[in-house]
Amino acid sequence: MPTVSKKGEQMPQSPIRKLVPFAEQAAKNGKNIYYLNIGQPDIKTPEVALKAVKENNVEILSYSKSEGSEIYRQKITNYFKDHDIHVNAKDIVVTTGASEALLFVFGSIMDPDDEVIISEPFYANYIAFSTASGINVVPIVSKIEDNFALPSVEAFEKLITPKTKAILICNPGNPTGNLYSKEEIQKLTAIVKKHDLFLIADEVYREFVYDGETHYSIMQEKELEQHAIMIDSVSKRYSMCGARIGCLVSKNESVIQTAIKFAQARLSPPTYAQIASEAALDTPRSYFDNIINEYIERRDTVITELQKIEGIKVSKPKGAFYCVAELPIKNSDHFAQWLLEHFDVNGETVMVAPAGGFYSTPGYGLNQIRIAYVLNKKSLIKAVNIIKEALKVYKD
CATH class of the missing domain: 3.90.1150.10 (Aspartate Aminotransferase, domain 1)
Structure with missing residues (x-):
């Protein structure tokens, strides 16, 4: 059998x-x-997004570019600019949800049996994505007693081996709701620079920050240009989970060009969902x-x-x-x-x-x-x- x-x-x-x-x-x-x-x-869901799908004049529901609509990617850069994240359309690959973005990232920067360090507890599907990619998650524990704050630099460095290729964070965090401060991001910056690693940040909850705090993106760290890979999505931001539109963002040209090869293999992200996502960017503050x-x-x-x-x-x-x-x-x-x-x-x-x-x-x-x-x-x-x-x- x-x-x-x-x-x-x-x-x-x-x-x-x-x-x-x-x-x-x-x-x-x-x-x-x-x-x-x-x-x-x-x-x-914002009415402007739903209306864009209901009232569009598409006559042939064709493939989009593998890396996503040029107009949509350009519009995303304007959204990021409002958050002090300065990237170009060529730095963005549109994906079928943040899930696909992370799979593309794992495939682009890691080989079988390579390792990614993740502070746990973490989004459960990170384990599924790593299993699908044949790579190993190396957990570093954060504790409820510390409100799941970032572990120490020393704790991270003890886990780094020749197989380590990246550190992955979710900011703000799922499942903890923890928000990493600018100082914590800079500690991670120092680690990945010292050990020549990638820093991957899942930032899909960027808009949901409380108590007067400010979200600080890894893309705001200029020293990280060749090390930073950001994951993003419209799912939570616009209450559009069913659209399945996300993206990966990096100024590392080799990462983007490699990710595009994975994107070409699956042809393109869904066209109607990109239309809705593009319109959603006009949602008022x-x-x-x-x-x-x-x-x-x-x-x-x-x-x-x-x-x-x-x-x-x-x-x-x-x-x-x-x-x-x-x-x-x-x-x-x-x-x-x-x-x-x-x-x-x-x-x-x-x-x-x-x-x-x-x-x-x-x-x-x-x-x-x-x-x-x-x-x-x-x-x-x-x-x-x-x-x-x-x-x-x-x-x-």
């Missing part, structure tokens, strides 16, 4: 999506579910101001409610729309499934993301969950109350 590949066997399940069958069954059983497991914003104020209120609501529960430890995010909570349990995978299968409060339950899947170090994060505060405040209060009541009766 034919067998699947070892790579396929090693490919991890998504900690965010693997519980979907249990949620579907719970819904069929009549339960109302508060979905805190996935970063799908409930904020409406007030759209983001309103969203940020809403997310600050949601964050404060969920943190306040969680802190009322005995035995819970929770980080306070400075960006994105996630937080990690440590619960008085042993196994959050079992707890999350139990919530869907066996628990409800007045016919309502909660779907959360077990945090063990956001770590690559075995045994880490097993008593933690990631919460995406993408629901309105009333729903968040109800959802956290369900967790509170569940913990009163749950047995590991």
Whole structure:
């Protein structure tokens, strides 16, 4: 009998999506579910983006350039300029989501068995992308007690080997909501310069920064021009997750030209989604101001409610729309499934993301969950109350 590949066997399940069958069954059983497991914003997509698709005059839905529409890439540079990021259209490759961008980056700068250092917990699909690319993730642990701050320079340098090709960060972070300061970015700059590495930054949550903080991009570090590779996406920024449009950005010409070869192999990013994404760039600043104020209120609501529960430890995010909570349990995978299968409060339950899947170090994060505060405040209060009541009766 034919067998699947070892790579396929090693490919991890998504900690965010693997519980979907249990949620579907719970819904069929009549339960109302508060979905805190996935970063799908409930904020409406900008009308200008939807209108561009509905009212366009495209007669032939043809391929675009492999690196993305020239007009769209030029327009992206104007958006970046507003964020003090100065790049040209030739420095950008448009991709089918940030996911494809990261796969292109891994393929462009690393060979099988090369290593990338990532501060954990990190976006779970980084493990999947590294598995698909045949490279190895070397984790460096950040702790909830330190609000998931950047580990020390010394901790990074202990992990660097001849196989190390890059350090990867998510800023602001998923799943932690941590925001790296300018000083932390400059520490990473010194490390990659010293050891001649790439610094990859997933900056898809750039717009979601709170408490008067400012996002500092790796592309603002002039010394990093040949080392910096930025990943970006419209998914979260414009509540356009289904568009699947992202990009990779670098001033390193060799990286871009290599990434374009990967882009040519998959032909082109989706045309209609680029039309929508290009139009979305005309969204007024007030759209983001309103969203940020809403997310600050949601964050404060969920943190306040969680802190009322005995035995819970929770980080306070400075960006994105996630937080990690440590619960008085042993196994959050079992707890999350139990919530869907066996628990409800007045016919309502909660779907959360077990945090063990956001770590690559075995045994880490097993008593933690990631919460995406993408629901309105009333729903968040109800959802956290369900967790509170569940913990009163749950047995590991």
